[in-house]
Amino acid sequence: MKVVRILESFHVAATGMTYKKGQEAEFSDELAERHEKTGFIEIKTDQHEPVTKKAAKNQ
C-alpha cells in the first residue's frame, strides 16, 4: 500500500471511487504505479515493510 496525494481529480470506474485534487488517499501498489505514470498522483509514503524485515519474518 502507498499513501498518495492527489494532484489531479480522477474517477476509478472499477471501484466507483472519485479522488479529488489535494486529497490524500491510500492506494494499492498497482493503482499508485498506474497513476504515477498519468501524473495524477504523487506518492508520499511507501507503506511496504523494509525488505530486510520481511526476510527476517520468513526465516
Add this chain to the structure above:
Amino acid sequence: MPDNVVGGIEKIEYAAASLTGVVTTWKPMPNIAVGSVLHTKNVGTKSTINKEDGARTFINIFTPSEGDTLTIGLLSQDPTLLSELFSTKYTAATTLTEFYAEDKIANLAIKITCNPMKDGRKCIIIFYNTDVQTGYTNNITFDQVQQLALTAALGTYLTTGDTKAKVYSKQWVLANGTTIDSTAA
C-alpha cells in the same frame, strides 16, 4: 458498467491547429446552430473480383476514400472568430469588420464537448489539425439568422513517441470533467 455514448453539444472550442496533438489554450466558438454539427467518416469504395467458376468473391479491393469532414453552423458572428475564419481587417473601436477579397483556409484545432447523455459520462472529441472553409447559409430574413457554415477537412497529427498518424480523439469524462480510469479490476 457504464456506457459510453456521444450526443448533445455542451460547447465547441477552437485553437490554432497542432500537428503534435497538444493544445493548451482553447477559445470559445459560441452559439452553435441546433443540428448543424456533423462528423462525416468517409468510407472507401469496394470492388470485387469474382471467380469464373462461380459467383463467389475471389478478392475484394478497397480504394481509399477522401478524408473525413466536420461541419458546424454558427448562429453568431463574433469578430474575433471571423478573423480566424476569413481574411479580415477588424477595427475594434468601431466594431467594423472588412472582408478581403482573398479566400482563407483556417488551420484550426476543434474541440467538441458533448453533454452527458447516459450514465453521467460525456464525450470530448478533439480534431487537432483541420482545414476550415467558411461560407454562409440561410437567407437574411425576419425569421432566420445568417449562419456561418464551417466545413472542416480533417487532417492528421502525430503525437510524440507514436509513429502512426491520428485524425481525432474521443475521451469520456464524468459530467464535471473528471478523468475516468477504466482499467478493469
